[in-house]
Amino acid sequence: MSSPLKRVHGYLAEFTSTRDVFHAAEKVRDAGYSSWDVHSPFPVHGMDDAMGMPRSILPRFVLVGGILGLSTAFLLQFLTQVVIYPTVVQAKPANIYTIAAFFPVMFELTILFSAFTALFTCLVMMKLPRLNHPLFNSANFAKFSDDKFFICIEARDPKFSAEKTKAFLADIGGTSIELVEDEL
C-alpha cells in the first residue's frame, strides 16, 4: 500500500481555545484563503461568519423531500381508494371528499420523506461517508474530537505557499504546525 510518492494535503495548525481558533479563522478568511477548514470537537457558535460562509442550503432539499412525501401519500391513498378500487366503507364516500381521512398518512409520509432527505442530503453535503482522509495521517489530529481545535489550509488553495502559509499559521497563533501528506 505504501508508496514513496506522497502528495501534500496541507498545513495543519493546532489551537487550544474556541476564542483563539475563532479569531484565527477570521484572519484566514481575511487573508483570502478558500480551501481550508476549522476542525472542532463541537460546532463553534458564529464560526460560519468567521469563515465567511453562507447559511447551508440544506432546508431547500428538505422542502422538496417533504413535498414529495406529501404527494406520494396523497397519490398512494387517492389512487388506491378512489381511482383503482373505490372502497366505500366507514360511511365515507370514495371521491375527493375522502381526503380528510387521508390526512394522517399524508402527514406521516411528509415527515418521513423530509427526515430521510435531511439525513442523506446532509451526508452528501458533508462529503461523507468516507473510509479515510489524509488528515487521519496526522497523529495529532485525533485530538480534534477531544479538546483541541485545528485549522487546516489545503495545498490545492491557490494562495497556498510552502513557506508563507506555514509562517501565516504560526503568526495567527497556531501551534504544532505540521505538513499533512497523503500517500498515493
Next chain:
Amino acid sequence: MADAAVHDSHQSPSAGPSRAKVLLREPLVLNNRSYSWVTNRIAGIVENPQPKGWWFLVIPCAMLVAVMVFCFTFLVSTGVGVWGPNHPVAWGWDITNFVFWIGIGHAGTLISAILYLTRQKWRTAVNRAAEAMTIFAVMCAGLFPALHVGRVWMAWFLAPVPNSNAIWQNFKSPLLWDVFAVSTYFSVSVVFWFLGLVPDLATLRDRCQPGLRKMAYGLFALGWRGGNRQWRHYEVAYGLLAALSTPLVLSVHTVVSFDFATSIVPGWHTTIFPPYFVAGAIFGGFAMVLTLMIPVRKIYGLQDLFTMKHIDNMAKIILLTGTIVGYAYLMELFVAWYSGSLYEFDAFKWRILFGPYTWAYYGMFFCNVIAPQVFWWKKMRENLIVVMVVCMFVNAGMWFERFVIICTTLARDFLPGQWDMYHPSWVEIWTFIGTFGFFLMLFSLFLRFLPVIAIAEIKGVLPEADPHHDPDQSKRANIVAAPVYDGDQHLSASEANSSPVARPAHS
C-alpha cells in the same frame, strides 16, 4: 439563559457599583470541568470494564428475552387463543402494553426535539439516553401489534401492498394510520439518534487502538472530521430533524388515541383523547427516563453532567403533565355526565363505582395524580429516593391507565348480555415481563457500547465553548455565582471523581 448574563457583563467590563448585581444561572456542568474531562468520563464508560452490577442486570434480562421469545413462539405455533382476549374484551394486555411502551418513548423525543427547539440547554445531558430509550421502547411496542394479529405470516397485509385480489389496505382506518405513524416515528427517531451519535462515534474511534473496535466505530462515524464545513450542514440538519420530530411525536400518540376515539364504544368515543394521551405519554416517559438515569448517574459517576438541576426540571415536568392527566381524568368524567349520554355515563359508573375493575381505576388515579403532587415541595424533588419511588408509581400508573381505558371499557359495553371478565393468561404475563427484559437488555448494551451522554453537545454548553467567553469574567464585581443546587450532598465532587468505573482509559 446563562449566556444572557455573561453577555451583559461582557458589554460592561467596568462594572460600576451602581449596576445591579447579575446573578448567574447555575452552570450546566458542575465543578468547571474541562473538555477532556468530559471526553474521558463519558468515553471511559464504554472503554473500561463494566461494573459487576452490569452483568447482574444483563444476564437476567437476557433470560427474560429468552422467555419472551418462547412465549411468542408458543403464540405463533398455537394461535392467539393462548392469550386471554376473547369476546367482548378483544384487546387485552397486548394493546395495553403496546400503548404503554409507545408512550414511554415520547419523553425521549420531547427531550431531544422540543427542548432543543425551545433552547433548553440542560437537555444535552439527557437527550442521548432518552432517545435510546425511545427507540428501545418503540421496538418493544411494535412486537405487540405485529404478534396479536393472529396469523403473523400475514403481517405484510399492514404494508401498502395489494393482496392477491388486488384489494388495497383501507387507508381510512385509524389502525392503518397507526402503522404509518409508529413506523415513521421509529425511523425518524433512529435517524435523529444516529445523526447525533456521529461526532461521538468519531471521539470513540479516535481514542481506540487500531483493531476491530476502531474499525467498527470508524465505520459508523462515517469519517467524521469535525470540520466547520461539515458542522454547518450538520447543525442545520439536526435542527430540521428536531423541527420535524416535534409535530411527529405529538401526532404519534394522537393517532394511537384515534384507534379508540374513532370507535363508538362508550368510554372511548371522546374528543379529549389526543391531548390526554400525549400528556400521559410525556408524563410516563419522563418517569422512565428518571428511573433509568438516576441509577446510571450514580453508578457511572456522572453527577457533574447530569446534575440535581436536571432531576429537578424533570420532576417539575412530571408534576405538570401528571396534573394535566389528572385534569383529563376529571374532565372525562364531567363530560360523561354533562353530555347526557346514558351509555357514556354508565361506562364511567362501571369504571369507577360498580365495575369489576374499580381497583385498577383507583390505582391509576393514585399513581398518576396523587403521587406526583409531592413534587410541589423542593425537598421532595431533591430527595432521590422519593423521586425514584414516585417514578415507579408513575410507571405503574401509566400502565394501569391503559388497562383501565382498554379492558374495563370493553368488559362493559352496550348490552349486559355481552358483559364478561377479562383475565390475562400466563403467556401474556410472561410476554410483558419479557419485554422489560428486552428493553433493559438493549439499554445495558447501549451503555456498554455507545456514549450515554452526547459528548459533543455537552462540550458545546460549557462556558469556554463560547468564542466570546472571557475566562476572567467570574472575577468581576457585579457577577454573583449562583448557589449550587446541592441536593445530592452525599455525592460530593471528590467522590464523583474517584468513581472506580469512569477513569480515563488513556492518560
